[in-house]
Every structure is written in C-alpha cells, then in structure tokens.
Amino acid sequence: MGDLARCWAATCLPLIAVCALGCGSVNRRAADDDSGTGDDDGGDGSDGADSGPGTDASGRTDARPLPTEPPVENGQSAMLVLGQPDFVTVGSGTAANRFRWAGGIATGAGRIWIQDVDNSRVLQWDQAPVANQEPADLVIGQLDFDSAVAGPTNINLTPIGMPETDGIGDVALAGDRLVVADGHANRVLVWNQLPEANGAPADMVLGQTTFTGSAAGTNADRFTAPSGVWSDGNVLIVVDQGNHRALIWTSFPSENGQDADLVLGQASFTSNAAPDPPTARSMNTPTDVVFDGERLYIVDSSNNRIMGWNGIPTESNASADFFVGQSDGVSNIANAGAGPQNESAAGLHIPGTIAAAHGSLFVTDRVNFRTVVYTPRPTASGDDADAVLGFLDLDGTPHDAEGQSFTPRGLGIDGDRLYLSDSNVAFGQARVLVYQLSNLP
Numbered sequence: 001m002g003d004l005a006r007c008w009a010a011t012c013l014p015l016i017a018v019c020a021l022g023c024g025s026v027n028r029r030a031a032d033d034d035s036g037t038g039d040d041d042g043g044d045g046s047d048g049a050d051s052g053p054g055t056d057a058s059g060r061t062d063a064r065p066l067p068t069e070p071p072v073e074n075g076q077s078a079m080l081v082l083g084q085p086d087f088v089t090v091g092s093g094t095a096a097n098r099f100r101w102a103g104g105i106a107t108g109a110g111r112i113w114i115q116d117v118d119n120s121r122v123l124q125w126d127q128a129p130v131a132n133q134e135p136a137d138l139v140i141g142q143l144d145f146d147s148a149v150a151g152p153t154n155i156n157l158t159p160i161g162m163p164e165t166d167g168i169g170d171v172a173l174a175g176d177r178l179v180v181a182d183g184h185a186n187r188v189l190v191w192n193q194l195p196e197a198n199g200a201p202a203d204m205v206l207g208q209t210t211f212t213g214s215a216a217g218t219n220a221d222r223f224t225a226p227s228g229v230w231s232d233g234n235v236l237i238v239v240d241q242g243n244h245r246a247l248i249w250t251s252f253p254s255e256n257g258q259d260a261d262l263v264l265g266q267a268s269f270t271s272n273a274a275p276d277p278p279t280a281r282s283m284n285t286p287t288d289v290v291f292d293g294e295r296l297y298i299v300d301s302s303n304n305r306i307m308g309w310n311g312i313p314t315e316s317n318a319s320a321d322f323f324v325g326q327s328d329g330v331s332n333i334a335n336a337g338a339g340p341q342n343e344s345a346a347g348l349h350i351p352g353t354i355a356a357a358h359g360s361l362f363v364t365d366r367v368n369f370r371t372v373v374y375t376p377r378p379t380a381s382g383d384d385a386d387a388v389l390g391f392l393d394l395d396g397t398p399h400d401a402e403g404q405s406f407t408p409r410g411l412g413i414d415g416d417r418l419y420l421s422d423s424n425v426a427f428g429q430a431r432v433l434v435y436q437l438s439n440l441p
Contacts, residue, residue, distance in 0.1 A: 067358065071375070075388070075390075075391060076435060078420075078433035078434055081403075081433055083133065083431040087404065088402050090427065097133045099430040100430055102116060102410065102423045104353065105421060106412055110127060117160045120150055120159045121141035122141055122157070123139055123140075128415075128417060143198055144199070152208075152211060152214050153211055155200075169183060174190075174231035176194065177233065179236070180202075181238070183227055184225070186214055186216045187207040187214065187226070188229060190203055191203055204255070207221070209256050218271070220259035224243045225240075227241045228288030238289075243272040244284055246289060248260060249261055265283035266317060280323075286298055290354050304326065304349055305323045306323065306324035306351060308321055322381045329381075340367070343395065343396045345395075348365050348372070349367040352365075352408065352409060360374060361377040361378060362411050362413070363385075369406065373389075390404070407422055409422065409423050416436065416438075418437055
C-alpha cells in the first residue's frame with residue numbers, strides 16, 4: 001500500500017469504525033447476452049441476473065464453459081475517465097460532466113446510470129461514453145444539471161452528508177423499472193418506466209408511506225440507510241445497512257411502504273443485532289447485493305466478507321452457504337485474519353460493492369484501495385481472488401502509472417466495459433474510471 005493510501009487509512013478508519021460506514025455505490029446491473037458483449041449486471045447500483053457462463057438469466061444451465069482467465073490484467077490502466085478531463089486532474093462540481101461524489105452504478109437497456117450522491121442526483125448516459133469527461137444526457141433527482149436541491153420529494157434525492165463514511169447509494173435496473181436507494185432519507189424510490197426527461201418524478205417509495213417522509217425504522221416496511229439494491233423485475237432485494245440486514249420482496253412491490261416478505265441477517269423484522277464475532281447468519285453494515293442466476297452474494301462490509309447463498313433463500317434468517325474473504329462463518333478480521341495493510345488474494349478490508357458478469361465476481365475492496373476479481377465466481381469459503389485493479393499485484397505493489405490508483409465506490413459492467421467510481425474528499429477526487437474487459441467467454 002502506498003504512503004497516500006496509508007495516510008488515508010490512518011486518518012479515516014477510526015471515523016469509519018465509529019460510524020459503521022456504508023461507503024457506497026449506485027445500484028447496478030443488467031443481464032448479459034449470449035455473446036458475452038451485451039449489457040451486464042453491474043454491481044454498483046443496478047440489477048438484473050447475470051447470464052454469464054454457468055447459468056442463464058432464468059437460472060438454467062448455460063452450455064458455455066466457465067472462464068479460466070480473469071477479464072482484467074493485474075494493474076490494468078483505465079482507458080477513459082468521466083467527471084474529469086484526464087487521469088491526473090482532480091476536482092468536483094455540479095454540471096452534466098462533473099460529480100461531487102460518484103457512487104453506485106447500473107447498466108442496461110443501452111444506458112448507464114451513476115449516482116452522484118452529494119449532488120442528490122443520478123446521471124444517465126444514453127450510450128457508452130467515448131471521450132474523457134463526456135457529459136451525461138439526463139439527470140434524475142434534479143430538474144436540471146445545475147441544481148442540487150435536497151429532498152426528500154418525489155423528484156429530489158437526499159445528499160449524503162458524510163461521504164467518507166456512507167457515500168455509496170445504489171441504482172438498479174428492474175426489468176422496465178429503475179430503482180434508486182436514497183439512503184439518507186431511509187427510502188428506496190421506484191420509477192415504473194425508465195426516465196426520459198430531466199427530473200422525472202418517482203412512481204413509488206419503499207421504506208416510507210409518502211414521498212416526503214424520511215424516518216428510520218426497524219420493521220418489515222422501514223429502512224435505516226438502505227444501500228445496495230438488486231432486482232430481476234420480479235424479486236426485489238434491498239440491503240438495509242443500518243439495520244444490518246437484507247430485505248426480500250418475493251414479488252415486486254406494488255404500493256408505497258409495502259412490507260418485505262423475508263429478512264436475512266436478523267431473526268425477525270424488529271431486530272438489528274450485529275454480533276462480534278459474527279455467525280453464518282448475521283451481518284454488520286452490509287452494503288451491496290447481487291444474484292447471478294445461481295448464487296446470491298451480499299457484501300457484509302464490517303465483517304470483511306461476502307456472504308454467499310446457493311440460490312435466493314426462501315426462508316428468513318437463512319444461514320449463508322459460503323463466505324468470500326474469510327475461511328468460515330465466524331471469522332471477521334480484515335484481510336482473512338492478517339489485519340490492516342496486509343492485503344493479499346485471500347482477504348478483504350471493508351468491501352463495498354459487487355458485480356457479477358462474464359462468469360466473474362468483481363468486488364470493491366475499499367480500505368485496501370483496490371478492486372479484486374474472482375474468476376470463476378466463488379462457490380466455497382476461502383476462494384482467492386485472481387486479479388486486481390489499483391495495484392500491480394494482489395500483494396499490494398503500488399501502481400506505477402500516475403492517476404491509476406483509486407478509492408473505489410461503485411461498480412457497473414456494460415458488455416466489455418467496467419465502470420468504477422472513485423470518490424475521496426481527502427484527495428479531492430470525484431470521477432468514474434472506465435476499463436476495457438478482455439478474455440470474455
């Protein structure tokens with residue numbers, strides 16, 4: 001880990017621990033097509049099942065073989081940057097081509113959505129950007145690109161307040177719907193059709209009974225700082241980080257404030273325990289979720305692990321079947337027991353967001369300042385990562401190119417492109433890096 005990264009860890013980790021952070025992302029994902037170059041379920045913000053090798057979008061066996069090589073090389077440099085004119089310039093702002101805090105990312109239906117959480121908005125690109133700092137085509141959460149009006153309303157989102165500790169947010173594609181986690185208003189907004197104009201109002205709110213409510217709560221119809229969102233247009237899963245749980249609607253909600261059907265991470269809808277050490281059922285500040293058509297992955301951030309289920313559970317409080325970043329269900333020390341600043345292929349330190357695409361699992365490993373890739377996707381506890389971005393190797397050798405290190409927040413995958421949001425107030429950074437994927441099955 002470089003000196004700058006160590007400095008950030010030394011100054012910000014105490015704040016993270018106190019605030020039980022949820023540094024997030026915009027929700028993410030759209031289904032991969034059979035060619036391996038279509039829209040993909042991204043991870044940071046949107047969500048549809050990845051139909052990569054192994055299963056298709058309906059969970060059926062896919063005849064294509066599992067990949068044997070990761071879709072990125074260790075230390076690979078980004079090819080484009082959004083929000084800034086080049087890889088070395090820093091800064092932020094409120095315009096169609098700037099961010100104040102880039103978070104969760106979703107892709108699908110030919111579009112890209114990136115949550116700009118401190119500007120209380122989501123930016124939409126109608127096609128893949130081809131130039132640095134390319135402006136967005138549409139804004140959600142504001143009436144125009146120059147506004148940053150705070151909600152909660154049926155139009156305006158809520159600013160994050162303390163981005164260093166809870167600045168993810170999430171965006172998800174749910175069939176023909178768009179879903180946005182508005183964490184600081186303790187709610188999730190749903191657009192029943194994809195927005196086609198700036199400031200399009202949401203059609204439904206979850207976690208509240210009205211569009212102006214923002215009260216936190218611990219019930220089947222309440223959230224406390226929701227973060228990650230996943231949906232295939234039918235099932236909806238919301239990671240409720242402040243209540244240390246995930247809520248599942250087994251069919252897509254149809255009315256404001258509708259109760260969830262199932263809860264993971266807690267014994268009931270009214271509990272919010274976060275035991276230390278953890279159990280195979282418990283969570284501590286979970287931040288993101290994705291279902292790949294076969295396995296459900298939930299980022300259990302403060303336990304330094306990802307929980308995996310073989311299928312979407314059909315009963316509340318189901319135990320996870322395996323764990324990524326730990327060797328078992330009761331361990332939670334950073335970096336697979338090695339502790340801070342001892343990164344390797346085996347462990348994670350405060351992971352944030354997740355994406356499943358092209359037979360691989362992508363994870364933002366926030367306090368290790370890297371994104372790791374597992375190819376093929378993990379199916380058992382203790383599986384090692386296979387590739388890394390942000391460093392030259394999985395043991396933490398610093399990147400040798402200027403502007404290619406980052407503080408990862410959100411992830412999204414669109415065909416053969418990886419979108420990675422990089423936001424850090426201490427470094428003056430607010431941008432999204434774009435990587436070319438290769439070795440696609």
